[in-house]
Amino acid sequence: MSAIDQYLDSHATRFEEELCEFLRIPSVSADANHRPDMHRAADWVVDQFRRMGFATDVIATAGHPMVYAESPKVPGAPTALVYGHYDVQPVEPLDKWISPPFEPTRRDGNLYARGATDDKGQLFTHMKGVEAWVTVEGRLPVNLKFLIEGEEEVGSQALEKYLEEHADRLACDCVVISDGGQFAPGMPAINYGLRGISYFELRVTGPDRDLHSGSFGGSVTNPANALCKILTGLMDSQGRVTIPGFYDDVVPLTDRERSEYAALPFDEKEYFEQIGLKQGTGEVGYTALERRWARPTFDINGLWSGYQGDGAKTVLPATAGAKFSFRLVPDQDPAKIYEGLKQKIAELSPPGITTELLEFQGAPGVLVSLDSPYIEAAAKGIQHAFGRRPVFTREGGSIPIVTKFHQCLGAVVLLIGWGQDDDNTHSPNEKFALVDFHRGIKASAKLWEELAKC
């Protein structure tokens, strides 16, 4: 057993006590009454880093302060940036908590408190991984930067701006984020991909007023019929989007990825049952997991036209509209999708209507190659602590801040979470399994060692 691991084991109880101290600070970012607590929490974090010899900086923002901390330079070694947040969700409804949210309580091997897993507990694992190195070895094997914000639960506005303006200061080889979960209890995961998104609104206009569907019907292009036709025309019978060039830049699933997914304990039947369904549909030739994680989509998010009330109204509506979005996968480019979509809508539009297309959001997907040495370093750190290799997963949604890190810093993002699905993040009785807390610290300490070899 290494000296680092021995240190971690012998100080485990103190680590828990320190985390409890951190959790007692009610740093609810959404509530203006907690503004002083936000500063206390930031100061508490700064104090931890100072004691470990980091250079620290409290960055004032229009909202709550960010903490920046940088380890002493290790020449020739890679640089990792750890991102986390010290703010927490509101605690309401308070009467649903078994123990008070800001009085951390141990029950059944878990530590209950608001922020236990999201994200104070997980962030703290990386701070303790640093402490072990600094105390035992006198120095870290890699260069580390920590960027810890206080506004994750309210939109990360200051952080996004800071990333755009201070890419030089934050320059790194990889970004480490532990703000999520394992695939299943004791089955840690590395999330190596996120989907992006292109979101639109389409407005279709026909006659200059609502018409009587008897007097005019049959001769006038119905904007609602036209809208349905256009939207339907965006996907073919194989569940593939018909926009020209849509799949040109899609990074195909590798054989390794497909077998990694197939080996996961994921039961399609159970998945559908949990949302009240017997079955799904999707792009032909892919499993449900592949469709969710690694293939682009077309989903209508909203539809409206004409009469939506009770009974019947014989109206030929003047307008119709829809909101719809494409989940994108690497390397699809939202700007190219937009251009192709405009062209396709023009092709699909019948005479007698005009269309207006509004673009709401565009964000590309994120994908780290499974062959990346940083991925392997993280896998080794996790294997060391959890006693098994992590599984490799992706996420179907986008995490805007992850995309932002990826875009601004051009670095590999390692999403390695220690949480579990039943941790009650954002709900009453949030918890963090103590075994995961300690495994997380051990994985983190090992990660610094492995990253040094990259």
Place this chain on the structure above:
Amino acid sequence: MSAIDQYLDSHATRFEEELCEFLRIPSVSADANHRPDMHRAADWVVDQFRRMGFATDVIATAGHPMVYAESPKVPGAPTALVYGHYDVQPVEPLDKWISPPFEPTRRDGNLYARGATDDKGQLFTHMKGVEAWVTVEGRLPVNLKFLIEGEEEVGSQALEKYLEEHADRLACDCVVISDGGQFAPGMPAINYGLRGISYFELRVTGPDRDLHSGSFGGSVTNPANALCKILTGLMDSQGRVTIPGFYDDVVPLTDRERSEYAALPFDEKEYFEQIGLKQGTGEVGYTALERRWARPTFDINGLWSGYQGDGAKTVLPATAGAKFSFRLVPDQDPAKIYEGLKQKIAELSPPGITTELLEFQGAPGVLVSLDSPYIEAAAKGIQHAFGRRPVFTREGGSIPIVTKFHQCLGAVVLLIGWGQDDDNTHSPNEKFALVDFHRGIKASAKLWEELAKC
């Protein structure tokens, strides 16, 4: 010149005075304050018929009374039923009237008053046509029945029930209705067809709650996508409805009808411009008039799903819905359409959703053959009075009470109106051109003669 026409000419002024008397009764059916006026108007009509030797009956209803009048029996002659209504629309906004609505006023060859054309003035033309025969010849050449209601402007509920329950009493060869207009001033029309309707609501249900379109999108059938696909699948690229058997019972346009329509002063460009359009679309192979009058349609009347507010919401909606209708033409049967639609929706539905179809209204279309002797009788009556043959038109909408007459009595319905498009029915300054009033009387008197030959 016939004795009948001479009589009509020499009593023209008195006819106008009598009509003014009728118009002075403010028989607004919608306003409970006018209940005594409704009875006065009914009594006034009854008195007219009594003086012409008709058997009369004031039929009490839950609302306003109906008047029934029947001529002395003419053995061996056909029977016509004249339908009209003595009630009028409310007059608001009163300050927009140039002369008070219940003080009939002559201006520029028109008679201004509420009810002048809708329907007291037009109904009265048929009463005066009778008077000429009774006075000049001592008897009518045909059997006539008049059914005059006081609730046309508020839904005709009592009339519908009466038609269902007293088909024997009302038995006739044709129904004459003058409650509409000419095609253009001085260009009288016989409307010989109405479209019917089948109206539905389709509800599509997918997962048991709204889902995150990122986490689930691609694997779950989106109810809004499915709805658009189903609706779009109900019409092919030629503008034809795809429901099995949909066109089986459609009475095709005859060559005569197509040339009658083509000869009408109807400018497609102008038609579209009036509703803010440059062009329309519709079933391939038909003109705009043919599409509106004689071909069935599929129009979406309402659409809804997911998020309809500002901005973007990345939701995969749990449900989606639409209201839509088919305008039917003779001899399409709403019950068969409903069955075919259910089958087609089942075919078009992707896996992973359930559908619920609600049927709201079903009414068949009405069509009188242009070869009918009753049509020719009406055409001759009109030609005699207006100095030209009528044009033959249809109406794209349905007129429920006309369908009801057609269904309950199995008789040919003759829709022959003397009004003009600018008569301001239902608006301030309603009018009836005096020339049309007198031409209407003359056409009516001639109609009785022509009908006798059928």
